[in-house]
Amino acid sequence: MNVIAFLSQKGGSGKTTLSVHTAVAAEATGERVCIIDADPQESATAWSSAREAPTPIVATAQAGELEAALKAAKAEGITLAVVDSPPHAAPSAGQIARRADLVLVPVRPSAFDLAAVPAAVEIIKAARVRGAFILSSCPFRAPEIAETRAALEGYGLPVIPGEITDRRAFTRAVTTGSAVTEFEADGKAAEEIRALWAWIKETLERR
Numbered sequence: 001m002n003v004i005a006f007l008s009q010k011g012g013s014g015k016t017t018l019s020v021h022t023a024v025a026a027e028a029t030g031e032r033v034c035i036i037d038a039d040p041q042e043s044a045t046a047w048s049s050a051r052e053a054p055t056p057i058v059a060t061a062q063a064g065e066l067e068a069a070l071k072a073a074k075a076e077g078i079t080l081a082v083v084d085s086p087p088h089a090a091p092s093a094g095q096i097a098r099r100a101d102l103v104l105v106p107v108r109p110s111a112f113d114l115a116a117v118p119a120a121v122e123i124i125k126a127a128r129v130r131g132a133f134i135l136s137s138c139p140f141r142a143p144e145i146a147e148t149r150a151a152l153e154g155y156g157l158p159v160i161p162g163e164i165t166d167r168r169a170f171t172r173a174v175t176t177g178s179a180v181t182e183f184e185a186d187g188k189a190a191e192e193i194r195a196l197w198a199w200i201k202e203t204l205e206r207r
Helices: 015-028 043-049 063-075 091-099 111-127 144-153 168-175 188-205
Strands: 002-006 033-037 057-060 080-084 102-107 130-135
Touching: 002 015, 002 091, 002 188, 015 033, 015 043, 015 080, 015 102, 015 168, 015 188, 033 043, 033 063, 043 057, 057 063, 063 080, 063 091, 091 111, 102 111, 102 188, 111 130, 111 144, 130 144, 130 188, 168 188
Parallel strands: 002 080, 002 102, 033 057, 033 080, 102 130
Antiparallel strands: none
16 A cells, blocks of 8 residues: 655645545546545545545544554555645654655745745655655746746755646535546646646656
């Protein structure tokens, strides 16, 4: 079972949004997926409550309960666990990173998000785990996107090709308990999420 964690030291980075949409995209390619909601806000759990489909399963678990949750998931035949980590520099972030096979850090093209990047990088390096940046919630064709990408490349971690654009489809899908690959399957948002999952899958298979 592979474990990926979306981790950000800055609130509002799109961490939960990416967790649920990526989980559904992965499931569509044959993975058996569960989402572990370790964020005290429990946004992924709320999304699941609004969802008609029974999968992916969302389990609420704090960092101290993570190991038990992962063992239960593996016993149920889950092939991919997606962990929605708590925001800010909580001690639990390091605990989650150490248990992940890949840590994904969403970063919006803003000075505040960039200021939070060193803390996330420190967590990844201390955990000795693979990590990567995702340009998230990007304004359409904004020059700040290229500037942020260049700044992130200086940290020595991969920056996932392309970006996740700030599109209404993401919000509308989440409101209905669905993902963009279901809500607007042929749309640009769905295309971005599928590309993100393809990169993640390829990276996991290369280990």
